[in-house]
Amino acid sequence: MTQHKILLVDDEPAFRELASRWLVDQGYHVTTAGSLDAARDTLITFDADLVLLDLSMPPHFDPQITLAAMADFEGRPVIIITGHADRDLALKAVALGAWDFIAKPIDPDMLAVVVRRAITKTTLERELNQLKQASEQPKGAASYIGHSASAQKIRALIERIAPTDVRVLVTGPSGTGKEVISRGLHDLSHRSAKPFISVHCGAIPEDLLESELFGYSKGAFTGADKDKAGLLSLSDGGTLFLDEIGEMPLAMQVKLLRVLQEGTFFPVGGREQKHIDVRVISATNADLLEKVRDGSFREDLYYRIKGVNIETQPLAERLEDVPVLLQAFLSLLQNRQARQHKQAKQPPPNQLQLSPEAMQWFRAQTWPGNVRELKNTLESVASICSEGQITLEDIQLLYPHIGQATEPSPISDAPLSSATLDEQVKALEIRLIHQALEKSQDNRTQAAKQLGISRQGLLKKIERYGL
Template sequence: MLAKGKDATAKVLIVDDEPAFRLLAERFLQQQGYQVVSTASVEEAQQQLGQFDADLILLDLALPPHFDPQHTLNLVPQLASRPVIILTGHAERDLALKAISQGAWDFIAKPIDPDLLAVVVKRAVTKHQLEKELLQLRQATPVSSPLPSLAGHSAHMESIHTLVQRIAPTEVRVLVTGPSGTGKEVISKALHQLSNRADKAFVSVHCGAIPAELLESELFGYVKGAFTGADKDRQGLLKLADGGTLFLDEIGEMPLPMQVKLLRVLQEGSYYPVGGREMQHIDIRLVSATNANLPDLVRQGKFREDLYYRIKGVTMETVALDQRREDIPLLIRFFLEQLKEQQGQAFALETGAMQWFLQKQWPGNVRELKNTLESVAAIAQQGVIRLSDIQLLHLDSQGGGADTEVVDSALLGGLDEQVKALEIRLIQQALQQHGGNKSQAARTLGISRQGLLKKLERYGLSHSSADD
């Protein structure tokens, strides 16, 4: 049965097997201005959701045909792409708390106080509508970058964008420094793609990944018979980069003997292949990267000072992702677009999953963020990445700390200490204002009484205050 309210904008789906309750709840919420659909089972509710895009679900735990609260509880993550409010008896309080840990918004005990229902529903609906608007804004926000791969609008990334645009058309050598996983190679590719060499090769060499005894032959190539196994001439990576850009990643790990030979290449623009006598001439633009402190390595005698000054030209520094967390939504959007191109499948994050990504610490920086997103997308159903997918892969337990704890929507994704202290203070003030009456304090805070009790338990606050 569909009941149209006087302000038919927000939609509520009631799932309860008690006809009298459904009728009363429908009429009450109709008077509050909602569109309402009611069903008697989860199966009916799932059918209705295909036609009725609910902003909120009121869900009873004991439903036919099983009448098993645990069975209904297992379905909460599937429904949690919008707020779910659990309707429960006092005996099912522990299960209701578990439902919240699995993504439900809140729970209300029967018999239900209409005023409390109105407050909780209004807050949940407002939350869902704001989240939809925020998602639309995120999707409409262009990636502010000379190249999409340089996703970010933080002050740091804006300076990177400006510097890349200014120096890309020049021939100046560039040294990119910063922690691992922060996008040093991405910046190097952007420099190449915006340069006058963009139609030539971009050759990437990881100096620490190639054994020292092989690095020379990989870079310079070799002639037939130069060593055992050299059964034919082989062109080196330097020659492949001729006319384009050579990217030397982790140049701080290059052995000292190779540093001498690279210095000669940069000075003279020429070299001899291993075992060869015919000089090779090349024209390359060099971009280097390292997560090491090269001046320290110079002082320790592990890196040549003359080579350091040859490669540094313009130095660009990347920072850890935690220092530019405002870029995370744009990075997520960029990586999801990449997945769409690779797999032909569009992906989106439900709000709970997005909040988890925003709150998590990323010691592996952008590389870790990208790999985590790809892992979760691999098991996502119908292109929607949910918090339950993260939990299924046990990713919420990695990284440690409150940043990955899953609690109710006000705390979803974890709280840092400042936010936690603020919420404790607000709870204490509300209790003091109402002489310890938890029901009145909960209304002031805009949460249910049960929600307040849960927070008191979580923060270790006393339950001995006066009650209603």
């Protein structure tokens, strides 16, 4: 049974301890934060299912600032806690998207009911959306889209390799569809009814990676108040996808090698050996043989994970696939917009389409960020287009540096269109991140320095925007 995660944000230590105890007794995994900044930092590594947020937080103790910060918890239900029984502010919080509010002093039974209702409903909504999206997504080999010779070769390999349990190493530049290939292999395998678990080996801090992969036993370290299954156990019977395995620390490489050799492992702090039946698919944008030569990657592990190598090509080398990729992404966007309009009880959206000039622009680019950049660019431009028609003017509004077809107007003179401030900020962030990654040759640490943010902050944005 899934243990749901709750982030409790409150500046009163005694209340945090008491409320945490109540929620843990209800079977939840609870982490606390004493400030909004601490809450934001916690969410980088703690994927909370729900946030309990006090309305008056330091250093300003201004409820309006707390209400504005709710945007940082997007995608999770937020239950507002107030010590002032301020109904107007609480109702404003609900109008801004909070799930519910509850006033101090809090009745433990009422807290349990409100939390359970929020998690149950959002879990059902998430599962329903996942089912709808899964039904719309191409499956198996068909998920790797393209007419080029390299795309056809990869689809043929997926179909031939998927029914086996052979280990696969997918190599190629970032954004070329390595996870898409891995999911295709899983979908066509006899393990398709079991979990597909994806782990980004460079996104999890080194000191947390072992406990995330192997889990831990009660008492293994401070805060380990109960046993927790790791990602290996969760993927039992299914597929474990190790993305960017070249970034895995050497100490973890030794432990992973044992899992691959013997099919067994010990949770952190545990004495009972666990057995695992899992297919491992790895991916990297690095030259692993070069890493073997410089001593940063174990040679024995390399040959264990290699099995069959599937190599992806940069989009610049298969530009003939751009139109069919755009069509597939437009269909996904259309379906997403239709769902959103239906939920909001609005009329169906206009049919999304590209003008000939916009299509020409998309086909003329070299796409250093590959398919991922193509998809995100299309999504950004589609968010501001008028009446479903994506034009060159829409592209120039978000990317004023382009110089094709006509000279773009300065952004200060550009029409505001229907783009919200959040949408324009998102598009600008995506563009700056792409530029920093390109300039640093995909070195995330250097890119973060260029952008003036932490590496974890950059990784969070990359995950949020699907870069």
